[in-house]
Amino acid sequence: MNATDHFSLFGLPQAFAIDPQVLETAWKRVATAVHPDRFASGSAAEKRVALQWSTRANEAWRVLKDPLSRARYLCELGGVDLQTETNTAMAPAFLMQQMEWHESLDELMAHPNQPAYQALAQEFDAARVEFVQTLTDLFANNQFEQAAARVREWMFLDKLIAQLKQTHGVIADL
Amino acid sequence: MALLQISEPGESPAPHQRRLAVGIDLGTTHSLVAAVRSSVPEVLPDEQGRMLVPSAVYFEAADRAVVGVDALAYQGAHPLDTLVSIKRFMGRSHAEAAASDVPYVFIPDGQSLKIQTNHALVSPVEVAARILDKLKFLAEGTLGDSLVGAVITVPAYFDDAQRQATRDAARLAGLNVLRLLNEPTAAAIAYGLDHSSEGVYAVYDLGGGTFDLSLLRLTRGVFEVIATGGDTRLGGDDFDALIVAYFTRTLCLNDLSPASRRAMLSAARVLREGLTDQADFTVKVILGSTTLALSLTRQVFETMASGLIERTLDCARRALKDASLSIKDIKGVVMVGGATRMPIVRQSVGAFFGSEPLTDLNPDEVVALGAALQANLLAGNRNPGEDWLLLDVTPLTLGLETMGGLVEHIIPRNSTIPVARAQEFTTFKDGQTALAVHVVQGERDLVADCRSLARFELRGFPPMVAGSAKIRVTFQVDADGLLSVTARELGSGVEASVTVKPSYGLSDEEVARMLTEGLKQADYDAQMRMLKEQQVDAQQLIESVRAALANDADLLSAADQTRIAQQLQITLETANGDDVEKIRLAIKALADATDDFAAKRMDRSIRAALTGKSLDSL
Numbered sequence: 161m162n163a164t165d166h167f168s169l170f171g172l173p174q175a176f177a178i179d180p181q182v183l184e185t186a187w188k189r190v191a192t193a194v195h196p197d198r199f200a201s202g203s204a205a206e207k208r209v210a211l212q213w214s215t216r217a218n219e220a221w222r223v224l225k226d227p228l229s230r231a232r233y234l235c236e237l238g239g240v241d242l243q244t245e246t247n248t249a250m251a252p253a254f255l256m257q258q259m260e261w262h263e264s265l266d267e268l269m270a271h272p273n274q275p276a277y278q279a280l281a282q283e284f285d286a287a288r289v290e291f292v293q294t295l296t297d298l299f300a301n302n303q304f305e306q307a308a309a310r311v312r313e314w315m316f317l318d319k320l321i322a323q324l325k326q327t328h329g330v331i332a333d334l
Numbered sequence: 335m336a337l338l339q340i341s342e343p344g345e346s347p348a349p350h351q352r353r354l355a356v357g358i359d360l361g362t363t364h365s366l367v368a369a370v371r372s373s374v375p376e377v378l379p380d381e382q383g384r385m386l387v388p389s390a391v392y393f394e395a396a397d398r399a400v401v402g403v404d405a406l407a408y409q410g411a412h413p414l415d416t417l418v419s420i421k422r423f424m425g426r427s428h429a430e431a432a433a434s435d436v437p438y439v440f441i442p443d444g445q446s447l448k449i450q451t452n453h454a455l456v457s458p459v460e461v462a463a464r465i466l467d468k469l470k471f472l473a474e475g476t477l478g479d480s481l482v483g484a485v486i487t488v489p490a491y492f493d494d495a496q497r498q499a500t501r502d503a504a505r506l507a508g509l510n511v512l513r514l515l516n517e518p519t520a521a522a523i524a525y526g527l528d529h530s531s532e533g534v535y536a537v538y539d540l541g542g543g544t545f546d547l548s549l550l551r552l553t554r555g556v557f558e559v560i561a562t563g564g565d566t567r568l569g570g571d572d573f574d575a576l577i578v579a580y581f582t583r584t585l586c587l588n589d590l591s592p593a594s595r596r597a598m599l600s601a602a603r604v605l606r607e608g609l610t611d612q613a614d615f616t617v618k619v620i621l622g623s624t625t626l627a628l629s630l631t632r633q634v635f636e637t638m639a640s641g642l643i644e645r646t647l648d649c650a651r652r653a654l655k656d657a658s659l660s661i662k663d664i665k666g667v668v669m670v671g672g673a674t675r676m677p678i679v680r681q682s683v684g685a686f687f688g689s690e691p692l693t694d695l696n697p698d699e700v701v702a703l704g705a706a707l708q709a710n711l712l713a714g715n716r717n718p719g720e721d722w723l724l725l726d727v728t729p730l731t732l733g734l735e736t737m738g739g740l741v742e743h744i745i746p747r748n749s750t751i752p753v754a755r756a757q758e759f760t761t762f763k764d765g766q767t768a769l770a771v772h773v774v775q776g777e778r779d780l781v782a783d784c785r786s787l788a789r790f791e792l793r794g795f796p797p798m799v800a801g802s803a804k805i806r807v808t809f810q811v812d813a814d815g816l817l818s819v820t821a822r823e824l825g826s827g828v829e830a831s832v833t834v835k836p837s838y839g840l841s842d843e844e845v846a847r848m849l850t851e852g853l854k855q856a857d858y859d860a861q862m863r864m865l866k867e868q869q870v871d872a873q874q875l876i877e878s879v880r881a882a883l884a885n886d887a888d889l890l891s892a893a894d895q896t897r898i899a900q901q902l903q904i905t906l907e908t909a910n911g912d913d914v915e916k917i918r919l920a921i922k923a924l925a926d927a928t929d930d931f932a933a934k935r936m937d938r939s940i941r942a943a944l945t946g947k948s949l950d951s952l
Contacts, residue, residue: 196813200712205932
C-alpha cells in the first residue's frame with residue numbers, strides 16, 4: 161500500500177486534463193484486479209489485503225472523477241495548501257461576481273420561474289467551463305499557487321450550483 | 335481451506351478440481367437453491383421434484399422443525415407455530431414487526447425480536463437458518479458432495495442489519511458465504527446481460543414481500559449498480575392483503591381468527607394468480623364452519639392494485655433521479671419475482687419505461703440462477719472468457735450522531751464499495767475522557783428519523799481542554815456492504831471499534847454454541863468426515879506454506895522464518911493424530927503465524943499484477 165498517488169495507481173500521468181472514458185477504464189481495470197470477489201475463497205489475509213487495495217482504488221476514482229475534487233487533489237500533490245478554512249481572500253472582480261450571483265439566486269428563490277432558472281443555470285455552467293479551461297492551462301504549466309486561487313473560487317461557485325439545484329424541484333412543480 | 339495459496343486473481347488454485355458452490359435465493363414466500371452443472375445453471379429440485387421450497391417453518395417441538403411444503407400443511411391448524419414471510423423480520427426491531435400485519439407473537443429481544451411459538455422462542459435468524467439448512471441438505475444430496483460455499487441473494491435495499499442477519503443465518507446453517515449478492519444483480523447475470531451490448535438496465539423486482547428497483551450499468555463485463563431504490567415492505571403479499579381487505583369490507587367479515595385470516599390470505603393469492611390468465615376468477619374459502627365463494631374480476635382487482643403499482647413507479651422515478659438519468663437512458667427492463675406475472679404490472683412497467691420488459695426466464699427462478707453463476711465464478715470454476723465483476727454501491731447513507739440529535743453523514747449512499755471514509759471530531763467538554771459513538775443509517779438529518787445501527791464508546795484518552803482532542807472516526811464498508819467503525823484519539827492512540835451487528839446479529843459465541851449443540855447430535859459418520867476434512871485442510875495449509883516459503887521467503891525476517899518453521903512442524907505432527915479439536919487449533923495457530931506473511935505476499939502479487947497490466951495498456 162501507500163507510496164504512490166491516485167494517478168499512478170491507475171497508470172495515468174498527473175494532469176488535470178483527463179479523458180473521463182480513459183479514467184473510468186483505468187479504474188475498472190484496477191478495481192477488477194483487486195476486488196475481494198477475486199479472493200472469495202482465499203484466506204483472511206488475502207481478503208484483507210484485497211479489501212484495502214479495493215477501497216483505495218474506489219477512493220482514487222471518487223477523487224479523480226469529479227473535476228473540482230481532481231483540481232483540489234492536484235494542488236495538494238503540487239504542495240499547495242488550499243487553506244479553505246482560513247484563506248477567504250479573493251480577487252475583487254470575482255467577489256463582485258459572486259455577490260451578483262447570490263442576489264440572482266435569492267431573487268429566484270423568492271420568485272421561482274423557469275426562464276430565470278435557465279438563465280442562471282447557463283451562466284453558472286459557462287463559469288464552470290471557464291474554470292476548467294483556466295485550470296487546464298495552469299496545471300499544465302505547474303502554476304499551483306495561481307491554480308489554488310482559482311480552485312477556491314470554483315468551490316464557491318460549486319456551492320451556488322448546489323443551491324440552484326435545490327430550487328429545481330420547486331420550479332419543476334410550477 | 336488453503337490459507338496461503340496465491341494464484342492469479344480469480345483462478346482456482348487447482349483448476350482441474352471442480353469446487354461445488356450454490357446460489358441461494360432466500361425469498362419471502364419461497365426459497366430456491368441452484369447450481370451450475372455442465373456449464374448451465376439450474377435450480378435443484380427437492381425429493382419430490384419441486385423447485386420452490388416454501389419459506390415456511392413449522393415448530394412441532396422446542397428442537398424439532400419441519401421446513402417447506404410439509405410445514406405449510408400445518409399452517410391451517412397451527413397458524414402461530416408455522417412461520418412464513420420471515421424475511422420481513424430479518425434484522426428488524428420489535429416495534430417494526432409489531433406494526434406489521436401478521437398474527438405472530440413478537441417478543442422484544444434487545445433491539446431485535448424473537449417470536450413466541452407454542453413450543454419454542456425463536457429469532458428470525460434461527461428460522462431463516464432452518465430454511466437454509468434444508469436447501470444445503472437438498473443441494474448436497476443432489477450434487478453428491480459437500481459445498482465449498484454459497485452466494486446468497488438479498489434485496490438491494492436491505493440495510494446493514496438485514497444483511498448481517500442473513501449472513502448470520504447462513505453461518506448458523508453451516509454455509510460458507512462467498513458473497514451476499516443483490517437480487518437484481520443476480521437477475522441481470524442470469525439474463526446474460528454481461529454478454530449483451532453495453533448500457534443501463536433497470537431491474538424491476540416485485541417479490542412476495544419486497545420491492546426493488548435497481549439501475550445497473552454494464553460496461554465490458556463489469557456490472558455496476560449505479561442506483562437502488564425500493565421498499566422493503568411492499569410485495570405480492572400486499573396485493574393479497576388488499577384483496578382480503580376488499581372482501582372483509584364488502585362481506586362484513588369482522589374479527590377474523592388468525593386461522594381464518596391465513597385462509598383468507600391464501601385464498602387471495604390463489605385468486606390473484608388466477609386473474610393472471612383469466613378475466614374473472616372464483617375461489618372457495620372455509621372459515622370455521624362456513625364456506626365462502628370469493629369472486630373477483632381482473633378489472634376490479636387492477637383498480638385496487640393501481641395504488642401499489644404507482645408506489646413502485648415512484649421508487650423508479652427516485653432511482654432515476656439519484657442516478658441523474660431519464661427514462662430514455664434505460665436500455666431495457668428485467669422483470670423479477672412471481673408478482674411480475676400480473677398483467678397489470680407488466681403493462682404499467684412497459685408503459686413507464688416505454689419498452690417491452692424482459693420476461694423470458696421464469697421470474698421465480700431468475701435470481702437463484704444468477705446467484706449460481708456467481709457462486710461458480712467465486713469458487714474459482716471460471717471458464718475461459720467468463721469474467722465479470724460486480725461493483726456495488728451502498729444503499730443508504732451512513733453517518734454518526736452529533737450534538738443536538740443531528741446526523742453527520744460520513745459515507746453518502748450510492749458510493750461504490752468497498753469504501754472507507756474518515757472524519758475528525760473533537761471533545762465538547764473540558765477534561766472529557768470518553769466519547770460515545772452512535773452509528774446510524776438513513777438519508778434524514780435527524781437521528782430520530784434514521785435507523786440506529788450500533789453504539790460504542792471510546793474511553794480512556796487523556797483529559798484535555800474542550801475542542802483540543804482529535805478523534806478520527808473511520809467507516810469501512812466491505813464488498814458485502816457490511817460496515818465496521820473505528821474511533822481513534824490521535825494524540826494518545828486510544829482506539830475502539832465495532833463491527834456493526836450487535837443490535838441484530840448473533841455474537842460469535844452464540845453461533846459457536848448453536849453449532850456445538852448441533853454437533854452433539856451428529857452421528858459417528860459425520861465426526862469421521864470432520865476429522866478427514868480437518869486433516870485435508872491441515873495438509874493443504876502445510877503444502878501452501880512450504881510453497882510460499884520457497885517463493886517469497888525474502889519477505890520474512892530470520893526470526894519469523896524460524897517461528898513459522900516450528901509451527902509448521904507442530905501442525906504436521908498434530909495432523910497425523912485423530913483429535914479433531916487439536917488439529918483445528920494447530921491449523922489456526924499456523925494460519926495466525928503466517929497471516930502477516932500471507933498479507934505481504936498478497937500485496938506483492940497485486941502490485942505485480944497492476945504493474946504488468948498498466949504496462950500492457952501503455
